[in-house]
Amino acid sequence: MDISSPAVFVNAELLPMHVGRKVRAVVQVLRTEGESIIGKSTDERQLVVKGSLPAFRPSTFVEVIGIADSNQSIRAEISTDVGEAFGMFFFSSIPNLI
Template sequence: MDTSNPAVFVNAELLRMYVGRKVRAVIQVVRSDGGVVVGKSTDEKQLIVKGSPPLPLTTYVEVIGIAESNQAIHAEIWTNFGDTFDAYNYNQLCLLANGEYKHLFI
């Protein structure tokens, strides 16, 4: 595992702070069209993920890649998380990882 460039845990709201950096997000897939997946972030906002998703996609997918904008990620790694997922707890993790416990995640 490469620990020299860790991916920051983000939701859609936090993504804007990391444009150009490696991020990690979980989305609920809304639709997939070729190399573009539109999904709902764990904070209920829309994210666009570009790249080569695995087929078939499950309802929840974790992506690791480069934040292209405040609403888009170019994914390098896709991981199917299944059809049920606790988005609330993941969102809390994102908030903690970017708040008082940030030093533990970077």
């Protein structure tokens, strides 16, 4: 585990405060467009995840670690499929607690 550059947990609302920094988010995949995922953040807002990503099916939840490159997008470095059943209610409160 690399602790030299920790990733802050964000949702779509908090992402603009961290542009240019390493972030971590969970996104529900709505659709894919080329090498991007269009998804829904834990706060029900739209996020775009860019980069060379594996093929994720719609409704799958994906944890993404990468660089916030705009107010609505993350350039993924690591992406992990966390399945189709995920506790969005619990996870949506984490960015507000930290």
